[in-house]
Amino acid sequence: MAQKKKRGKIIIDRERCKGCYLCIEVCPFQRIEVDDTLNRKGYHPARFIGGVSEDGKSCTACTQCALVCPEVAIEVYRAK
Amino acid sequence: MRGNHVLGEAAVLAGCRFYAGYPITPQNEVPEYLSGRLPQVGGVFIQGESEIASINMVIGASAAGVRAMTSSSSPGISLKQEGISYLAGMELPAVIVNTMRGGPGLGNIAPSAADYFQATRGGGHGDYRTPVLAPSGCQELAEMTFLAFDIADRYRTPVIILGDGMMGQTMEPVVFPDPIDPETLPPKDYILNGCKGREPKTIYSMILDTERMYRHNLKLLEKYQLITANETRWETSGTDGAEIVVVAYGTAARIAESAIEELEGKGPSIGLFRPISLWPYPTMQLRSLSENVSKIAVFEFCAGQMLEDVIISVGDRAEIYFYGVPGGIVPTPADVADFLLSVGRGDGKIGRRIEV
Amino acid sequence: MSSEAAVDYEKIFGRPESLKDSYTHYCPGCGHSIAHRLVAECIDEMGLREKTIGVPPVGCAVLAYNYFNFDMIEAPHGRPLAVATGIKRVLPDKFVFTYQGDGDLAAIGTAETIHAANRGELISTVFINNAIYGMTGGQMAPTTLLGQEATTTPGGRDPHYHGRPIDISRMLAVCDGVVYVERCALSSIKNIRRAKRAIKKAFRCQLDGLGFALVELLSPCPTNWKMSPKQAWEWVNKVMVNTYPLGVIKDTTGYED
Numbered sequence: 001m002a003q004k005k006k007r008g009k010i011i012i013d014r015e016r017c018k019g020c021y022l023c024i025e026v027c028p029f030q031r032i033e034v035d036d037t038l039n040r041k042g043y044h045p046a047r048f049i050g051g052v053s054e055d056g057k058s059c060t061a062c063t064q065c066a067l068v069c070p071e072v073a074i075e076v077y078r079a080k
Numbered sequence: 081m082r083g084n085h086v087l088g089e090a091a092v093l094a095g096c097r098f099y100a101g102y103p104i105t106p107q108n109e110v111p112e113y114l115s116g117r118l119p120q121v122g123g124v125f126i127q128g129e130s131e132i133a134s135i136n137m138v139i140g141a142s143a144a145g146v147r148a149m150t151s152s153s154s155p156g157i158s159l160k161q162e163g164i165s166y167l168a169g170m171e172l173p174a175v176i177v178n179t180m181r182g183g184p185g186l187g188n189i190a191p192s193a194a195d196y197f198q199a200t201r202g203g204g205h206g207d208y209r210t211p212v213l214a215p216s217g218c219q220e221l222a223e224m225t226f227l228a229f230d231i232a233d234r235y236r237t238p239v240i241i242l243g244d245g246m247m248g249q250t251m252e253p254v255v256f257p258d259p260i261d262p263e264t265l266p267p268k269d270y271i272l273n274g275c276k277g278r279e280p281k282t283i284y285s286m287i288l289d290t291e292r293m294y295r296h297n298l299k300l301l302e303k304y305q306l307i308t309a310n311e312t313r314w315e316t317s318g319t320d321g322a323e324i325v326v327v328a329y330g331t332a333a334r335i336a337e338s339a340i341e342e343l344e345g346k347g348p349s350i351g352l353f354r355p356i357s358l359w360p361y362p363t364m365q366l367r368s369l370s371e372n373v374s375k376i377a378v379f380e381f382c383a384g385q386m387l388e389d390v391i392i393s394v395g396d397r398a399e400i401y402f403y404g405v406p407g408g409i410v411p412t413p414a415d416v417a418d419f420l421l422s423v424g425r426g427d428g429k430i431g432r433r434i435e436v
Numbered sequence: 437m438s439s440e441a442a443v444d445y446e447k448i449f450g451r452p453e454s455l456k457d458s459y460t461h462y463c464p465g466c467g468h469s470i471a472h473r474l475v476a477e478c479i480d481e482m483g484l485r486e487k488t489i490g491v492p493p494v495g496c497a498v499l500a501y502n503y504f505n506f507d508m509i510e511a512p513h514g515r516p517l518a519v520a521t522g523i524k525r526v527l528p529d530k531f532v533f534t535y536q537g538d539g540d541l542a543a544i545g546t547a548e549t550i551h552a553a554n555r556g557e558l559i560s561t562v563f564i565n566n567a568i569y570g571m572t573g574g575q576m577a578p579t580t581l582l583g584q585e586a587t588t589t590p591g592g593r594d595p596h597y598h599g600r601p602i603d604i605s606r607m608l609a610v611c612d613g614v615v616y617v618e619r620c621a622l623s624s625i626k627n628i629r630r631a632k633r634a635i636k637k638a639f640r641c642q643l644d645g646l647g648f649a650l651v652e653l654l655s656p657c658p659t660n661w662k663m664s665p666k667q668a669w670e671w672v673n674k675v676m677v678n679t680y681p682l683g684v685i686k687d688t689t690g691y692e693d
């Protein structure tokens with residue numbers, strides 16, 4: 001039986017992000033990258049790529065990124 | 081009733097509902113008494129593991145809104161200085177009782193009174209002052225305890241009651257003021273009891289921004305000016321037309337009284353100026369008194385601490401003489417009488433003349 | 437194919453109410469921010485915010501009262517457990533916890549810590565162990581590991597010269613008044629999830645009147661360890677746990693995990 005795949009998205013508050021990149025470390029599907037622009041504090045924040053990875057993965061709202069984010073900069077949304 | 085017990089009973093009657101303290105002679109009867117008495121009125125007694133822990137428990141209890149007290153003796157009061165500075169900075173009320181003993185260091189358990197500087201000049205760090213009350217005997221111990229809690233609450237400040245080992249052990253009859261029910265005390269709007277129905281509150285003393293810290297210190301300064309205007313206390317007896325005025329506080333004042341009585345009609349007329357608040361010191365009152373007096377005789381149980389406040393108050397308006405016995409030796413009224421006769425002769429043979 | 441705009445999302449992770457919407461001063465990758473969030477989540481989930489009084493340390497988390505959204509009182513360095521004792525004894529129906537670092541709890545505050553714990557005060561303590569003094573710039577902490585470089589242990593901590601690291605959690609476990617001690621870490625998804633469960637359990641000990649409970653959290657300090665956040669995580673997981681192994685140190689609660 002095919003399970004309905006969870007679809008999710010995150011919103012990263014780029015001004016709150018301090019560029020620790022722990023979220024990038026833990027995202028199982030590499031859907032977060034380093035933003036090459038600077039935020040007001042001088043950090044390169046993390047940025048949600050969204051979409052689908054090369055091997056067909058997309059955000060499933062697993063919340064691992066938000067769990068490790070020290071700044072509570074990530075909100076996680078799951079499709080209803 | 082014994083002085084230390086008077087203190088405990090007066091505290092409870094004044095609405096104190098938290099005490100934390102550590103045993104140290106000569107005030108052990110205070111925690112002993114309160115360990116049984118406080119639970120009787122639904123209060124909290126904790127024998128803290130140190131004087132440091134005790135003053136910090138008082139910080140917590142005060143922040144939670146109850147009248148809180150700790151007591152100790154000189155070396156233990158040294159340990160509490162950090163806590164007292166924090167209480168002043170956080171503007172929390174508390175009563176701290178120092179039943180003074182010999183020092184410095186471990187000292188002895190005799191009734192020296194050498195903590196005047198420690199009590200009135202801060203003792204802890206920072207720009208703060210602590211109201212200090214100096215009772216003279218058991219009746220005043222009872223009354224000053226009520227007053228101390230009142231001043232503490234009214235101005236949101238720690239208050240020190242300065243007793244000594246002799247006062248703590250002496251038994252005298254006492255009439256206690258009417259008991260206060262803590263429920264009838266005015267509510268405190270700064271206390272912490274959980275943020276239900278309101279915004280969270282914080283109590284702190286760290287202010288990193290120098291501009292804000294400056295203003296906070298100005299606010300404290302205004303408070304101390306208000307206390308100086310309203311809470312300066314002293315007593316005079318026989319000072320009208322007196323040639324010599326003795327300045328003494330606490331137990332020393334009782335001995336001076338006896339000496340003065342002994343010398344009645346036997347030489348120069350002698351009066352007594354007894355400061356009751358050591359901070360704020362009755363500087364102005366002593367100053368105006370000294371304008372009409374030729375000699376001021378300072379008598380303390382130490383090497384000369386209140387003496388400095390007398391010098392500030394009197395200056396060169398009168399001759400200043402000093403007789404102080406450090407180390408816990410308690411001079412007899414006869415010793416003090418000899419000093420006063422020496423002052424009358426102006427020969428500086430007993431005690432010494434202070435050059436200003 | 438439904439477009440993004442047409443999909444209905446619900447928020448499943450966000451800021452807990454017990455954490456103010458403030459920008460913290462903590463370094464990138466600091467364990468404090470994660471620990472704050474876990475504490476705030478537990479307080480929210482257990483419905484405690486309106487009856488909580490917290491006591492922060494002196495240390496990097498001295499400004500915790502700017503981040504937590506409930507009553508807090510500052511304490512002199514090392515004294516939170518004495519201050520908390522005064523509060524809890526006077527207000528026994530409130531929830532009182534301390535949040536302390538390694539210097540606060542296990543150096544200057546050792547006596548206050550041991551005695552509050554030993555008396556079995558109904559207080560919960562979150563103990564952040566980052567094996568260094570962060571706020572003052574990286575000096576040795578009582579928990580600094582042997583061989584670890586700190587600004588006051590040039591060349592690395594030497595047991596003969598600097599003494600050995602202290603395991604305060606194991607020391608506290610000896611006390612009868614202590615009912616639950618667990619050491620967790622903020623250095624992996626699994627560890628962070630376990631840490632949250634431990635904090636909740638410690639809080640439960642107070643609510644159920646069992647006794648004193650403490651959760652030690654090994655916490656990354658990238659700045660003072662001179663590592664990246666990722667390296668700091670690895671250092672916790674590979675090095676720090678050898679001196680401070682994770683796990684339950686004492687549990688007399690009878691709670692099922």
